[in-house]
Amino acid sequence: MRLRLALIALLIGAAPALAGPPAPGPLASAMIESYLLPRYEAFGRATAEQARAWKDACQDGDFSADLETLRERFQVAADGWAAVEHVTIGPASVGLRADRIYFGPDRRNAVAKALGELEAKASEGDVAEEAVQRLSVAGQGFPALERLLYETDKATPQARCRAGVAISRNLAMIAEEILSGWRAADGPLARLKRGEGDPVHFADPAQAAARLMTDLAGGFQRVNDMKLFPVLGSAPDMARPKAAEGWRSGRSARAIRAAVASLAAQARIFAAAAPKDVAAAVDKDLAAAEAAVAKLPDDLGQAAEDPKRRPAMEAAIAALKTAQNDLAKSIAPALGVPLGFNALDGD
Template sequence: MIEATRLSSFRLAGAALAAALAFGTGPAAAADPKLDPVPLIEGWLLPRYDALAAATTAQAKAWAAFCPAPSAAGVAPLKEAYGKAADAWNAVEFVTFGPITLSLRADRISFFPDRRNGISRGLSEIIADSDPTRLAPERFAQSSAAVQGLPALERLLYEEGAAEALVAGPEAARRCALGTAIANNLATITGEIRTAWGDKSSGVLGAIVSGKGDPALFPDVGALPGMILTDLSGAYQRVTDTKLLPVLGASPADAKPLVADSWRSGRSGRVAANMIRSADALLVAVGAQMPSRPQYVVTKAATAADAAADKLPADIGLDPSFAATPEAPSEARLHGIEASPAGPLAVAVGRRPGRIALVFDRRKGGVLASFGPGEGRVFSGHGRFTADGRLFLTNEIERPADGVRVMGHGVVAVRAVDGGFAIRDEWGSGGDGPHDLMRSGAALVIANGGIEPNTPEARDAEVTGSGITLVDPATGAVRGEGRLSPDLASLSLRHLARDGNGGTVVAAQDLLKDGEARPLLFRIAADGALTPFDAPDDAWRALRGYVGSVAYDPSGRFVACATPRGNQVAVWQADGRYIGAVPLTDGCGLAAGAEAGTFVAASGYGEVIVVKAAPEGVAITARRTGGPRYDNHMVRIG
């Protein structure tokens, strides 16, 4: 997270400016000849507008080169050109005087904040409309400001699946045409701004030098120093008030990383840093026109703010320990992940009704092999290595005849790892619709989910037929069973977690949507008997009938559940006492953290958080945003 000292450095720069203004250079003394605006415009502002015009022109050329022959490799230059244009814009986005104020140019370059999702709605509407005249330069310039600028381009390049949609698919041509229209529009706007400024003998700057001013922009040339100083002091305030504080919140639990500027491209911290560095350069230029003492104060403050900006992460809220690295791309949607205890192999099993499981090297990356379910069956999403890593067990479901709305019987397929994961034995799972399985203590625990909620089989059903089966891990012989009480018959037992000392829990999902508060977390006894954990009714209801993942912390003292429908991670003591919950929108992936009392959780919006639990409460202690859209499960290795 951004430390308070960095925010203080930014505010210090603003305070130094205010102190310097007391020497007679502030807006109240705007006509004071001690501050000459011409060197500031000529030496600081215009070179930055030159850079912006050049970057947007280069970006337009990149799109023109890409669209005639789109390719996956060609997307990277588009992203690079976008980043350079966005960097150049950040350097001047706090400037509110001059030609930028005409024709809504600032909003058209960067429509931020977008409080009503106007950008995404506008882009979707244009993409769906095949009329080519909408993208003609004159007409496009009259479109909503939301779709004309850098944030719109960011979505076309960085949203989930957007890069692929530029290369192939039914929308590829239209998306390319739209990206080209936006890039050309940006080049036109920034070119108009720079042309309007002119030089000492022409344009707006020429009018300032002559003392005549501009009737629309600077009717009183003497007010210009005050405008410059107001924008300069406002730059630091804008960074803290619009780029940092709304994102960070009062605490990590209050953070809102998805309101950050440029979060999709992972640039939200860079935006703030770019603005600070540019404002610091202007501050130093202003200080150069001051007496030695205030000049020293200003320069020192600018140096401190620069140093603070250098320490900002690329993405606000970023914890560098949770960077995401793609290891095994898959066209199919996978579900549970299991790492071998005896080497670098890991297996990701397809989500029900899964047809594939991928074997990959978790150290070097890359898919090594794949395998499918047994004849007439589908994967249910989970598999486990045996303790020696020689066998891999998969839960599989027999497919019923077409049109028959029942969950199939469960089979545990025992696969030889060194035999290409070929099936060498098969055991009954002890029920229908098995989902998770896990060795805990002396038994292999199988969660037979029965009828899975939110599936066609669940329509009009009120009883899942779910249960727990304990089997001998060597022979598959049944050693125990656990069944839910009749008042909990609508629950489907799905995900398992163990503490390493024989303690096992199972989390459930509810078939019914009747608003009743039913427990969704249970302790499994050595004979399979189920005991519900405790929580207030409101806490159970807050899970929205759905737990997607469950995990113990490293100490085994705490258990957490993640619910993408309830948008939270809830935590209990292992003895069943409810502690509390923290928010995580669309959060499902969950695993033990690095330290006792901690968990790591991930969301479908690319967030990763660290959750700290103690008997007195639970809190978020670190957060990273801007990652891929994480799916159901994660596993800690090592």
């Protein structure tokens, strides 16, 4: 841990507290290189392994014998996305990639409709990459794959196999596109390291740092607003178990833990560039948030209906809100990085 923080301090040119906040360009570059790219790399590896597993499992046109292996690959790949889903800056925001990876919330059963369309195409033969990309975004990513792995429908085993191969291949391709976009010779990271803006993602290095900080604060808000509040409701009889992300695959709490672990890691990198007293206070609250989500029941939806188990969810919401406030009121001002609007702020 000390070595990692020392490296971050070196990258951002950290100086004594009296010297003022670090320059935003090196701060943003260090965050992307030390935090973001390794997680996109892990996501890329996980989706590639998932795609290979589907291809191997479907050699005989029926994945039922390899179901547990495919479910395991799905869980690991979905964890990889949970670690970066809050990031809106960069290539993930281009071409509806984030929605294609994980469409939600699904209020109109769009995933089932899109998956049915894909299975219909798959009943006629292998599905080309272009055919998947022309589908609704609801049928291109993890929610559709989850239904294949954890539910049954009227499609033939061979059609379901072809659909799974097509979706998993699509996810691996998108993951590679995101990583390649960051690494491009004239991509956003290269421009940032040259002290330039990017025509798509940020006007200048200061805005890059601000967007990273905003995405981070919005990430804590995202967990509350999209993964906990909709499930919890205002009372046990108002709970909505099937509003829980990944309820079919039993990964509702797991997804939250993966997201919060990643958010806390990013927050600690920012905090390492802040005054020590600020960093220490924030680290304490981050640890409390991680501890709170660790106590979330695995059957999150059912727990929301149980008056005796709802307090664990309420405690997690409070701890995550505290962490979000720390970023807005302590870390961002200490680093001279303003917070902007995020996708959850509305109009």
